[in-house]
Amino acid sequence: MIKKPRFLDKVAKQLRAIGSSDNGDPDRGLLLFTNTSDVIKAERALKKENLEISVKGPPPTVRTGCDLAIEFDLNVALKVAHILAEHRIEPLNIIPIKDVLLEPVSLFQTKDYGEFLMVRAANMKITIRKEDARIVNISGGGCPDVPYLADQLVGKTLGDCPPPISMGRTLCGYALHLAYEELKRACHC
């Protein structure tokens, strides 16, 4: 018999608490995690199952510094819990929400350097050589995974490099991934 992951009980308890909370009538929940890389893994797992979720900034009361959270429809809370359990991703907490949350950056700036093309998302920039879509530079950012991601990605092509989201662990890493996706769209890669 497959042992039920302990955290499913924890999730069930948290969901019951949401149901009996005096926080009005929330229809959305927020999954909080200990680190951004768990958020990225959870986002991938939940999106693969076609669940409508979105990555948001947590409310100020639960922020620590480099935070990302996943907003989901409370009606599919158990399904969410099962998917996360299947992938062994344990949220730190689940909280009900009614307030409007911070949206990740969605504005991109593209700059053409002739032989090269650069895309910026928030504080992150990624540049490729147009001829072969090879990443020649990554700049900006302030979280410690940025120099590491640059070491791993510079020199590879958009077609053969792992997506930044697979190695990134912070909001800067996530912003770099958004710039990378935008660059792929711009190059039809």
Place this chain on the structure above:
Amino acid sequence: MSLLIVGTVPSEDIPLLDGKCTFKDGHIKIGLHEFPVNRGTPALIAFACEVARLLGIDPPQALLAGDIGKGDGSERVYSRLCDTVSNREQKFIVFHYLMPDVHWLGRIMIRIQDLPKRPVMIADAGFMYVAKMGGMAQEFDLFTPDVGEMAFLADDSAPHPFYTRGFLLNESLRIPELINMAYQNENAARYLLVKGKVDYVASRDGIVAEISEPSIENMEPIGGTGDSLTGIVSALITAGEDIQTAAISACKINRFMGLLAKPTPAWGIKDFLPFLSTAIQESKNCP
């Protein structure tokens, strides 16, 4: 008097290091450990070391650990800084690539506020983010944001550049307006050095300098050009220049390096180091 550089190295193999830095043959050396200069804190250290050498002042000290984004190295650095900041000799501190953590910021700032004489504090990258998020921006003497980070400082509600509201990232909003918003919301250090197509040096009283020449378009995509600027300005301040003068000089030096090097967007930051010495001389002749 020397400079303390606090940051991380993008490697899992680097333990907590706290000591004098040397730069030789493209590598930083601290104690028995060596690592290459690409971008991030190692680039800042390389430029600070070279400026210190050229000006004849003590080489910088560094407090570093390996961190690839897990936050473990940053935590070791924060902890060591918290334990030692009250007794350190360095009167100038530059904070760089560190995992933003508002709890550690608070603990460190309490120690610093208790000192009879506060060090001159410069913040860039992750530590600038957390200084703003933690409401401590005004405790700092200099921030060195780029344009995207300037929009973040101007946005009172954003805890990280990732959440900067779109209208603030729109290029139609001019940098002077963003600087003004950051000061109004108390989210700026005593001085700001905003690096971009035009570099701005500003204080609460307004913009004190705009540096736009020489203009090298290809510098923007190159990873580490902001780190070099922060390294240069930190070393100039440590050498005795006032913050405003040092910020203006550093902008010119960084630009002259670009002019002399004639880079493509595919260059690495270490490729600029051979041009530093001449750039310092050339910048002195630039009004």
